[in-house]
Every structure is written in structure tokens, then in C-alpha cells.
Amino acid sequence: xxxxxxxxxxxxxxxxxxxxxxxxxxxxxxxxxxxxxxxxxxxxxxxxxxxxxxxxxxxxxxxxxxxxxxxxxxxxxxxxxxxxxxxxxxxxxxxxxxxxxxxxxxxxxxxxxxxxxxxxxxxxxxxxxxxxxxxxxxxxxxxxxxxxxxxxxxxxxxxxxxxxxxxxxxxxxxxxxxxxxxxxxxxxxxxxxxxxxxxxxx
Amino acid sequence: xxxxxxxxxxxxxxxxxxxxxxxxxxxxxxxxxxxxxxxxxxxxxxxxxxxxxxxxxxxxxxxxxxxxxxxxxxxxxxxxxxxxxxxxxxxxxxxxxxxxxxxxxxxxxxxxxxxxxxxxxxxxxxxxxxxxxxxxxxxxxxxxxxxxxxxxxxxxxxxxxxxxxxxxxxxxxxxxxxxxxxxxxxxxx
Numbered sequence: 373x374x375x376x377x378x379x380x381x382x383x384x385x386x387x388x389x390x391x392x393x394x395x396x397x398x399x400x401x402x403x404x405x406x407x408x409x410x411x412x413x414x415x416x417x418x419x420x421x422x423x424x425x426x427x428x429x430x431x432x433x434x435x436x437x438x439x440x441x442x443x444x445x446x447x448x449x450x451x452x453x454x455x456x457x458x459x460x461x462x463x464x465x466x467x468x469x470x471x472x473x474x475x476x477x478x479x480x481x482x483x484x485x486x487x488x489x490x491x492x493x494x495x496x497x498x499x500x501x502x503x504x505x506x507x508x509x510x511x512x513x514x515x516x517x518x519x520x521x522x523x524x525x526x527x528x529x530x531x532x533x534x535x536x537x538x539x540x541x542x543x544x545x546x547x548x549x550x551x552x553x554x555x556x557x558x559x560x561x562x563x564x565x566x567x568x569x570x571x572x573x574x
Numbered sequence: 575x576x577x578x579x580x581x582x583x584x585x586x587x588x589x590x591x592x593x594x595x596x597x598x599x600x601x602x603x604x605x606x607x608x609x610x611x612x613x614x615x616x617x618x619x620x621x622x623x624x625x626x627x628x629x630x631x632x633x634x635x636x637x638x639x640x641x642x643x644x645x646x647x648x649x650x651x652x653x654x655x656x657x658x659x660x661x662x663x664x665x666x667x668x669x670x671x672x673x674x675x676x677x678x679x680x681x682x683x684x685x686x687x688x689x690x691x692x693x694x695x696x697x698x699x700x701x702x703x704x705x706x707x708x709x710x711x712x713x714x715x716x717x718x719x720x721x722x723x724x725x726x727x728x729x730x731x732x733x734x735x736x737x738x739x740x741x742x743x744x745x746x747x748x749x750x751x752x753x754x755x756x757x758x759x760x761x762x763x
Contacts, residue, residue, distance in 0.1 A: 382746065414746065421703070424696045428614065436603075436606050440628060445632065
């Protein structure tokens with residue numbers, strides 16, 4: 373008797389096997405007495421279970437339904453959502469993911485182009501993209517007022533802070549958008565999970 | 575279920591989902607026997623089973639809007655029925671005090687009355703089923719008494735097919751151990 377055949381005996385007994393696997397089990401049973409004995413045990417157990425519950429006098433279906441009708445509460449749930457709404461609900465995560473990918477790609481490409489333009493990779497052809505200079509007002513004022521006293525290291529440090537400020541300002545909007553989309557997606561997952569859990573409980 | 579019955583049932587479900595109590599009553603009449611069969615085997619007690627069945631149909635009525643048309647109402651009801659039966663058992667404190675060590679099939683040779691022995695044997699089997707873990711018992715009852723296929727059980731309980739097989743195997747192994755020795759011989763009595 374092999375484990376392989378043993379593990380399929382219950383499925384065979386329950387009528388769950390088809391085709392070649394069923395034939396293989398039957399062929400094996402024809403030559404394997406221990407497996408036949410085990411199958412017989414499963415059948416006996418099934419018979420025992422079937423006989424273990426004597427027929428009880430339950431209410432008839434009509435009587436039961438009549439009694440139940442008196443106990444049925446008013447259903448709090450509203451009508452089933454319209455088909456269009458259901459489709460939109462299931463498409464929501466796909467739409468959110470697509471929006472997230474779109475924002476991410478356009479942001480990455482935009483950043484790469486801006487960086488390339490700053491380094492002069494495109495020469496003057498992208499000047500129109502650069503628009504206003506990236507320096508912030510506070511930086512220009514500080515350099516004008518204290519530039520002489522700060523010296524090169526001081527101005528360099530201010531320039532670094534300014535670049536950091538510019539970078540954060542430029543990134544803030546797309547990052548906020550990404551975070552918003554991510555929260556919407558996670559929110560959808562949470563609602564879906566809660567609904568599934570509720571259904572499972574009932 | 576033949577096609578015309580399936581179509582008729584789909585219409586009844588739609589009406590019931592729109593609040594038609596008469597349509598729901600007809601659905602209850604159609605599935606009453608199956609639900610009772612499952613909850614009775616889950617609970618092992620007729621009175622408890624009646625309560626659990628009523629509870630199951632009330633829950634189903636309240637949740638009917640979440641039922642997806644095109645899927646099996648029977649399987650959906652069985653899932654609710656299994657949970658209602660388990661809740662009924664939890665409420666029934668008597669079952670918590672079950673002495674599992676005392677479970678064994680009485681020997682027919684020792685009893686004076688065959689009928690008494692038969693009742694004792696039935697009782698032993700029912701108690702053995704009741705002592706199974708809930709997850710394994712649910713699968714066993716749906717298979718042995720509900721007549722559901724492995725796929726239907728998987729769908730009804732929302733578990734993978736492999737889990738159905740392993741839980742069923744576990745339940746049967748435990749029952750064979752509990753009802754040992756010689757239950758096969760006693761079957762021939």
C-alpha cells in the first residue's frame with residue numbers, strides 16, 4: 373500500500389475522482405488487500421454516521437416557514453446596489469493603481485527632464501520649461517544682505533538649503549497626490565476586507 | 575436541480591431581495607429540509623437544531639442583499655446554517671461539559687435489548703461528532719449529511735479545496751479512533 377493511493381481513498385469513496393486517477397485507484401484496489409480494507413473502513417464509518425441520527429420529528433416545512441414569517445425582522449439593508457455601481461466598485465482599485473502609476477511616471481519623467489535641463493544637457497532648447505528661476509526670495513534677500521559677510525562657505529550652505537527647499541516644494545504636490553491615491557487604495561482594501569469578514573461570519 | 579427550477583428559484587431570490595416575504599417563505603420551504611439536516615448533525619440535538627435553523631434563516635433574510643445571483647443559494651444557506659449551529663452550541667453550555675474520554679461504542683453482545691444498544695451506539699457517534707473541532711466538524715457534516723462535493727464545501731466555507739480534504743481526513747481519522755475498536759464489525763450486526 374503506498375501513501376499515494378491511501379491519500380486518494382477518501383476522495384474515491386466520496387466520488388470526487390475522475391478519469392485516469394480514478395482508474396489508477398481502482399486498479400490498485402484490485403490488487404491491494406490493505407487498501408481495500410481501508411476503503412471498507414471508510415465506507416463503514418460513513419454508514420455508521422448515516423445511521424447515527426434517527427429521524428426526528430421536526431416541524432414541517434410549511435409550519436416552519438409560517439413560524440419564521442412571524443419572526444422575520446424588518447430588513448435593515450437597502451436594495452442591492454445597481455449593477456453600474458458594483459462594476460465601478462470592483463474597478464476602483466484598478467483605476468487607483470493606474471492613476472498612481474501615471475502620476476509616478478509623469479513625476480519621474482518630469483524630474484529627469486528638469487535635472488537634464490539644469491545640467492545643460494539639452495542646451496538652450498528647454499529654456500522655456502525652466503520659467504522662473506528656482507531660487508526662493510529668502511535666499512536672494514539673504515545673499516544680497518549678508519553675502520559679503522557670509523563668504524563662500526556660508527553662501528554655499530544657504531544655496532544647499534535653498535536647493536533642498538526647492539526640491540521639497542517641487543516634490544510635495546506629486547508626493548501628496550501619491551500618498552492620497554495610496555490611502556484611497558488601502559481604504560478600498562480595508563472596506564473590502566471588512567465586508568468579506570462580515571460575510572464570512574454570517 | 576433542473577433548469578426550470580433554477581430559473582424559478584432565481585426569480586424568487588430576486589423578489590425576496592426586493593423585500594417580498596412570500597417569495598422568501600417559498601425559498602425557506604424549499605431549503606428547510608437541507609438546512610435542518612445540516613444543523614441537526616452539527617448540533618446533535620433536535621431542539622437546538624430547530625433554533626439554529628430559525629436563526630440561520632433570519633440571518634439569511636437580513637443578509638439576502640449580499641447574496642450574489644448566479645451562485646448556489648443552497649451552499650450560501652449551508653454556510654450560514656453551519657455558523658448558526660456553532661453559535662447555538664456555544665450558547666448551549668451543556669455541550670461544554672462533554673466527557674470525551676467516556677466515548678465508546680457499546681458492545682451489542684453485552685446489552686439486553688438491541689434497541690437500547692442501538693440508541694447507545696447512535697448516542698456515542700453523535701457525541702464523537704460533537705467533540706470534533708468546529709472546522710473539521712463543519713466539513714464532515716456538509717460532506718456526510720449535506721451531500722456537498724468538495725468544491726461546494728470549499729465555496730460554502732470559503733476555504734481551499736486542499737483544506738477541505740485535509741479537514742475531512744482529520745475528522746474521519748478522529749472518529750475512527752474514538753469509535754474504535756471494532757466499529758466495522760458492529761456495522762454488520
